[in-house]
Structures are given as C-alpha cells and as structure tokens.
Amino acid sequence: MAQRTPSELAEHLKDGLLSFPVTAFDDDLLFDETAYREHLAWQASHPVAGLFAAGGTGEGFSLTPEEIATVVRSAVDEVGESVPVLAPAAGSTAQAVRNARDAEAAGAEGLLLLPPYLTECDQDGLLAHASAVCSATRLGVIVYNRANAVYSAGTVARLAERHENFIGFKDGIGDIEHLTKVYARNGDRLFYLGGLPTAETFALPLLQLGMSTYSSAMFNFVPEFALAFYRDVRAQDRAAVTEKLNRFVLPYLEIRDRAKGYGVSIIKGGLRAVGRDAGGVRPPLQDLTARDLADLKALIDANVLLTA
Secondary structure: OOOOOHHHHHHHHOOOOEEOOOOOEOOOOOEOHHHHHHHHHHHHOOOOOEEEOOOOOOOHHHOOHHHHHHHHHHHHHHHOOOOOEEEEEOOOHHHHHHHHHHHHHHOOOEEEEOOOOOOOOOHHHHHHHHHHHHHOOOOEEEEEEEOOEOOOHHHHHHHHHHOOOEEEEEEOOOOHHHHHHHHHHHHHHOEEEEOOOOHHHOHHHHHOOOOOEEEOOHHHOOHHHHHHHHHHHHOOOHHHHHHHHHHHHHHHHHHHOOOOOHHHHHHHHHHHHOOOOOOOOOOOOOOOOHHHHHHHHHHHHOOOOOOO
C-alpha cells in the first residue's frame, strides 16, 4: 500500500475508531517483539482506522528512544500494509525531533506530538516546539492538547498556516469553551479526536464539538465492543450508548479508579483476562492487584455478548 499524504491520512483517520496498542513486555519487562506482533495482528484484523504505536497506553513514556524506534518499526512491519501506524514524538524538542525522524525512517504514516517534558511553557514556546517537529518530517502531525501543552485556538491556527503536514488536534482536557474556540477558528482544516481517559465516557458529547473520533484503549482487549460503541456514538444513538456505559464502561471505570496509574494497567489486565497476555507494566506504574484483576475478568465474562 502506498503511504498516504498527510491530508489523505487525516481524511482516513477522522471517520474511524483509533487505538493505542499496549507494548508487550516479557517477565524481565523487556520488549517482547513476538508477543507485540501477535497483538498488533489481532488488532489489525478488526476495522480500526489507525494504531498509535508506543503511545500513552503503549507506555511510550517508559521506553528509551531506541526502544520507541524498535516498537514503531515492528508495528509498521507487522500491520503497516493494512492499517496506518502512527508514532509518538515526546520529551524535549530535540528528543521529539529525533522521534519524528526515526518514525519516518521506520515507515510510520503519522505522529502524535505529546506534551514536552514537565516544564511550564507559554504559547510562543509551544508554537516553536510543535513547529520544530513539523519541520523535521513529512509525516502528518497531530498535537496532543494536555497537561502543560494547552494550545490556544490562535496557536493552532498559526501551526496550520505554517505547516501543511499539521493535520490534527487531540484533546485530553475537555474544556468545552476552549474546544469550541479551537474548532470555530480552524474548522475543517484539521481533524479532531478525543483523548480523555476513558474516551468512551466523553465520546457522545464531544461529537457535538467536532470530535468525530477518539482513541479507544479498551479496543486492546474488547475490540468488538469498542467498535460497536463507536458506531452508536456516530449514529448519535443515546439510548444504545447509555446502555453500554451502564453495562460495561462505568463498572470498568470503577475498577480503573482504584489506584493511580491504572489507566494503562487495566488494559494489560484486560488482555490477561481474555487470554492474550502482553506482560506487566513498567514502573512507576503497577499491575492490577489479584482482586482487581478478578473483578475485571468477572465483568468481561458477564458481558460475553459485548456487541449486543
């Protein structure tokens, strides 16, 4: 398959469900490429629009730059012919630029620019940071509006004017006024995706703000349910969405909220519960307790017909 241009990638991603595969680790918490490839192949066997390798759910924050490049290359080799693979650009500006160049060399089709490391920054600094990454690659770039990287509507517009390969805005804050300003100022120049954890909880109201898609972490272990939920959201079927929230998503959130950092741990727990173990999580995250894993497995088992 010929690689898509940034604008073609945006058109493809905006109308389908997106997901962030976990990164498989062995018992020593080293990258398990065989298990990872098996997981990616299973994910790509479902009609997902794009897979973000080594992202937040993929514990990209705990991977070295060399490991990120290896994970992205493995993903592209395994599923790149059938599903667009996007890579992370994270950390300092220099590291994010390196990630971008490594991703392009590996054959990824796009980038998610994560917030820069810790330090507070204002709009001119964010503009320079994102511009450096956009300028370093031909890949389509999506910014992640979260934490210390809150891009104003004006900054987003300036990026869109400067860089043709700036294609998307992912939100992890949920400020309705801010999102309204960003969409009103930039319109269809970009595509917009929800990135609040857990995205299904917010998907229906954010659709009204122009966010036609979102990243589903639970697609990792219940892909049929995640796809059915997305179809209900796009159909604006409130009754169906509410039924699925009550039946599975809200009880799932109760388990997720028992400990800090469980947002990733519960996904790996879900894979273990469905017989597709991808290993544990790296510190500073912690795996689910035996009780939490048992409760999650019981919830999944009670919802065998998750697409109904």
